[in-house]
Structures are given as structure tokens and as C-alpha cells.
Amino acid sequence: MHKYENIELKALFEVSRVLTSSFNLERNLNLVLEILSKELNLTRGSIFIFDKKREEINIVAAYGLTNEEMMRGRYRIGEGIVGKVMETGLPMFIPDIEKEPKFLNKTGSRIDKKGISFLCVPIKIEDEILGVISADRIYAEEQGDVDDDIRVLSIVASLIGQFLKLWESYKIMEDENLRLRSQLEDRYSLPNLIGQSPSFQGVIKTVMKVAATDATVLLFGESGTGKELIAQIIHFQSKRAKGPFVAINCAAIPENLLEAELFGCEKGAFTGAVKRIGRFEQAKGGTIFLDEIGELPLQLQPKLLRVLQERKFEPLGSSKTIDVDVRIISATNVDLSEEIRKGNFREDLFWRLNVIPIYIPPLRERKEDIPLLLEYYLKKFNHLYKKSITIDEDALKILISYDWPGNVRELANTMERLVVMTENKKIGIKDLPDTVKGTLKIKAFLSDELQLPTEIEELERIRIIETLPKHNFNIRRTALALGLTARQLSYRIKKYGINIEKGLNKL
Ligand SMILES: Nc1ncnc2c1ncn2[C@@H]1O[C@H](COP(=O)(O)OP(=O)(O)OP(=O)(O)O)[C@@H](O)[C@H]1O
Numbered sequence: 150m151h152k153y154e155n156i157e158l159k160a161l162f163e164v165s166r167v168l169t170s171s172f173n174l175e176r177n178l179n180l181v182l183e184i185l186s187k188e189l190n191l192t193r194g195s196i197f198i199f200d201k202k203r204e205e206i207n208i209v210a211a212y213g214l215t216n217e218e219m220m221r222g223r224y225r226i227g228e229g230i231v232g233k234v235m236e237t238g239l240p241m242f243i244p245d246i247e248k249e250p251k252f253l254n255k256t257g258s259r260i261d262k263k264g265i266s267f268l269c270v271p272i273k274i275e276d277e278i279l280g281v282i283s284a285d286r287i288y289a290e291e292q293g294d295v296d297d298d299i300r301v302l303s304i305v306a307s308l309i310g311q312f313l314k315l316w317e318s319y320k321i322m323e324d325e326n327l328r329l330r331s332q333l334e335d336r337y338s339l340p341n342l343i344g345q346s347p348s349f350q351g352v353i354k355t356v357m358k359v360a361a362t363d364a365t366v367l368l369f370g371e372s373g374t375g376k377e378l379i380a381q382i383i384h385f386q387s388k389r390a391k392g393p394f395v396a397i398n399c400a401a402i403p404e405n406l407l408e409a410e411l412f413g414c415e416k417g418a419f420t421g422a423v424k425r426i427g428r429f430e431q432a433k434g435g436t437i438f439l440d441e442i443g444e445l446p447l448q449l450q451p452k453l454l455r456v457l458q459e460r461k462f463e464p465l466g467s468s469k470t471i472d473v474d475v476r477i478i479s480a481t482n483v484d485l486s487e488e489i490r491k492g493n494f495r496e497d498l499f500w501r502l503n504v505i506p507i508y509i510p511p512l513r514e515r516k517e518d519i520p521l522l523l524e525y526y527l528k529k530f531n532h533l534y535k536k537s538i539t540i541d542e543d544a545l546k547i548l549i550s551y552d553w554p555g556n557v558r559e560l561a562n563t564m565e566r567l568v569v570m571t572e573n574k575k576i577g578i579k580d581l582p583d584t585v586k587g588t589l590k591i592k593a594f595l596s597d598e599l600q601l602p603t604e605i606e607e608l609e610r611i612r613i614i615e616t617l618p619k620h621n622f623n624i625r626r627t628a629l630a631l632g633l634t635a636r637q638l639s640y641r642i643k644k645y646g647i648n649i650e651k652g653l654n655k656l
């Protein structure tokens with residue numbers, strides 16, 4: 150008896166160890182059955198789980214059954230012994246299955262039913278019955294009695310119950326994670342990188358090429374040109390997509406905290422320091438995006454250089470060396486060669502970061518992309534705000550000719566505001582923000598009281614005034630540039646009283 154209890158304890162201990170080792174449902178439950186059969190001499194064992202959607206009790210793990218036999222092991226509530234235990238939540242014992250008509254032998258695994266006993270206990274947690282464990286056993290006197298078996302199986306069942314509850318919430322989290330991740334993969338895919346100009350097509354080509362590699366990338370371009378978007382696309386289109394994307398803005402974190410932020414630190418590394426994991430470790434298996442890399446303090450640059458060269462670093466205040474498995478993408482909107490010249494940025498670090506440079510030109514240098522972006526964002530925000538706003542031709546012309554110093558970010562924000570604020574179905578010149586209108590120097594002339602024809606006239610007048618000096622007040626060439634005939638232009642110059650003798654009119 151004493152010996153038997155030891156075996157029991159050992160089995161239970163192993164079962165609980167297996168169940169806490171991972172969230173792999175089938176593997177864990179199969180291992181549990183293996184332990185039970187080995188330690189407790191069960192010839193066959195099955196774990197059934199109730200499938201709420203299909204209202205069926207299915208075998209999820211089995212010992213001593215073939216796959217085919219497992220497939221057959223399905224019960225409805227109340228059906229057979231398994232169904233009965235599921236229904237009542239009480240254990241059952243059939244001393245001799247040959248003599249029990251309720252015993253269905255659905256799996257067909259017992260050809261000879263002679264002398265086999267059948268044990269079946271519910272998997273319960275609080276009042277909910279989640280499933281059933283069943284076991285076959287050939288009883289011999291010296292192997293303890295049925296009550297012992299039922300007791301052990303009941304303990305195992307309650308351990309499994311707790312595991313199943315945890316597993317369920319893990320599953321919900323994992324599904325949610327997968328959903329979010331596939332949303333991210335959709336959002337950060339090439340179709341969302343808008344631009345047809347030759348220079349931007351070059352960018353897209355490079356992005357596609359580098360996504361397939363682990364190469365270090367340096368993105369440079371003015372503010373709002375899409376550096377972060379491109380870094381995310383590279384990550385989510387790479388084989389690291391399932392890993393984390395960790396972004397850190399080197400300019401946004403005070404210099405004295407940046408080292409701990411990037412590399413982590415030990416407790417007490419500096420006054421008040423608590424142990425923390427750095428961004429490089431958080432990004433393990435994924436990508437780290439070092440934004441505004443030009444702002445990385447000189448004294449931290451050697452440490453980053455070592456990460457790039459040896460893929461190793463030590464957290465602040467620690468002597469433990471950590472290996473880095475991270476793809477590094479950095480970005481800057483300042484001219485790093487200027488920073489190198491001024492001694493603010495190490496040249497060796499620059500070359501390590503600059504393995505694959507990607508330059509994203511500002512919008513004013515690829516005006517062909519503006520109409521596409523306007524259309525893309527109009528559609529996007531119409532969809533988001535459930536509106537169906539369009540842009541009238543004159544407003545569109547102004548939006549296209551505007552220089553967009555804030556690049557795509559400014560364009561996207563402007564479109565969002567326009568879609569939200571515009572009350573009419575069509576966006577007109579008067580709806581445009583002052584910044585956009587301002588570049589045409591027509592701000593002073595346009596007000597909400599103006600009627601559309603007056604507005605268009607104003608626009609026409611200003612365009613003529615702006616274009617004339619570019620062509621040295623030559624009527625024919627100016628007309629050509631404006632898409633007018635010389636006659637039409639002369640007529641308008643007279644109509645608006647533009648004085649071409651004295652050069653540019655005052656606006
Ligand atoms: N080619 C593009 N197609 C579609 N959206 C774009 C494109 N380029 C940029 N955007 C959008 O413009 C906004 C600004 O882009 P992002 O934040 O990547 O710019 P940035 O270069 O990192 O700017 P900053 O230097 O100011 O941080 C984002 O909303 C981004 O999705």
C-alpha cells in the first residue's frame with residue numbers, strides 16, 4: 150500500500166509538470182495518458198473534451214488507440230458511458246464491459262472484451278463539466294483497487310480542468326493576436342505604399358528586395374515622407390514578420406536615459422534604477438527601428454557600433470553579455486554627412502548603418518504622386534467617416550500644385566480634416582486650409598463670401614501674375630505654359646488690369 154501511494158504521487162507530480170510545461174493541448178494530454186498508463190498500468194486511456202459548438206464529446210488524446218479508432222470516438226451528451234458521465238458529472242465504473250449493455254465500444258478498439266474494466270471520470274472545474282477521462286484496466290488483486298484508481302483519475306481530471314481553463318484563455322489571446330497580426334501584415338503591405346513616380350518606384354523596388362534579407366537599412370528623407378511606414382513594411386514583409394517590431398525615437402528620450410532604454414539595465418545601475426529589459430532585447434527575433442538616429446549621443450555610438458559589428462552588448466550596470474538577434478533599420482531627416490563633419494556622428498557607425506540606404510524624395514520632387522495620394526486618402530477617410538465627398542477640379546488643381554512641405558503626413562492630415570469638416574459633397578477652393586491656399590498668395594482674396602466664379606477668376610488672375618515673370622513677360626511663352634492661346638492671355642491681362650510694362654503687379 151505504501152509503495153502504491155508513492156507511485157501515485159510520482160504520477161501526479163509528473164502530470165502537473167507536463168500540464169504546466171506548455172500550451173500545446175494535444176501533446177500535453179497525450180503525455181498525461183502516457184504517464185498514467187506507465188505508472189498505473191492502464192491498458193487504454195482517452196481524454197474527451199466537450200465541443201460546445203458542435204455539442205459533441207470528442208477524443209483529443211488517447212493511449213493505445215489508432216488514429217482511426219480515435220476518429221470514431223465521438224459521443225453526444227447522454228450517449229454511452231462517456232456521454233452519461235458528461236451528463237451527470239459523476240464517475241462511473243464498469244467492472245466487466247462484456248456484461249454491460251451501455252458500453253458501446255464505439256472506437257472498436259476492444260475486440261476481446263473479456264475481463265476488461267472501464268473507468269470514467271468527469272473533467273470538472275467548479276460546476277462546469279469540460280470533458281471526460283476514461284481508462285481500461287485489467288484488474289489483478291495486487292494492483293490496488295478501483296477506489297484508488299478513481300481517486301487518482303479524479304485528481305488528474307481536476308489538474309486537466311485547470312489546464313483547459315488556462316488553455317481556453319490562452320487560445321482566445323492567441324487568436325486575437327493572430328487576427329491583429331494579420332491585420333498588421335495587411336496594413337503594412339506594398340499596396341499601401343502609394344507612388345508611381347520613377348523615383349518612388351525605385352524606393353518600392355529596393356523595399357521589396359531588402360525585405361527578403363536581414364540587411365541593415367538606413368532610411369533618409371524629410372519629415373513625413375514615410376520613413377516609419379517603410380520600416381514597418383520591410384518588417385512585416387520579411388521573414389521576421391511574426392517577431393516584434395520595436396520603434397524607438399532617439400530624439401524623444403533624454404540623453405541620460407537612452408542607454409537603459411535601448412540596452413536595458415540592472416537594478417541599481419544608477420540611482421533609483423530598477424531592472425529593465427531594453428528595446429534591443431524586446432525586439433528579439435524581430436526588427437528594431439531607430440528613428441532620428443542622428444540624435445544618438447556620441448557616447449552611446451560605440452555601443453551601437455558593437456551591436457552592429459558583433460551582435461552583442463551588455464546591459465547598463467551588468468557584465469552579462471547579451472546576443473542580439475534583431476534586424477536594424479534606422480532613419481534620419483538630417484544630413485548625417487554634415488553631422489559627421491561636425492564631429493557629432495561617428496563615421497564608422499554611419500557606414501555600418503548605411504549598408505542599404507534608401508532615400509525617400511520629398512513630395513515636391515515627385516509631384517506625379519500627389520494625385521494618387523489625394524485619391525488614396527480621400528477614399529480612405531470617406532470610408533472611415535462614412536462619407537462620399539469629392540474634390541472639385543479647381544480645388545484639386547491647387548492641392549496638386551501645392552508644395553506639401555510636410556510631405557505625405559501633411560497631405561494625409563489635410564485630407565482627413567477636409568473629409569471631416571466639409572459640409573458639402575464637394576470640396577471647393579474655399580474649404581482648403583490657409584496653408585495650402587497661402588502658397589498661391591490668394592489667401593487675402595478668398596473668403597467664404599466669394600462666389601465660385603469670382604474665386605476662379607481670382608485664381609486665374611494670380612496664376613497669370615505668377616507665370617508672367619517666369620517667362621520674362623513674354624506673352625506667347627506664358628500663354629503656352631498656362632495652356633492658353635496668346636489671344637486668350639492678352640484678353641485676360643486686359644480684363645484683370647495686369648500691368649506688364651512695369652513687371653509684376655503688387656498682389
Ligand atoms: N507612400 C506613401 N503611401 C501612403 N502613405 C504614406 C506614404 N508615405 C507616407 N505615408 C503616410 O504618411 C504619414 C507619415 O509617414 P511616416 O510617419 O512614416 O513619416 P516619417 O518619414 O517617419 O516622418 P518623420 O521624419 O516626421 O518621423 C503616415 O501616416 C504614413 O502612413
Ligand SMILES: [Mg+2]
Binds near residue numbers: 376377440
Ligand atoms: Mg518618423
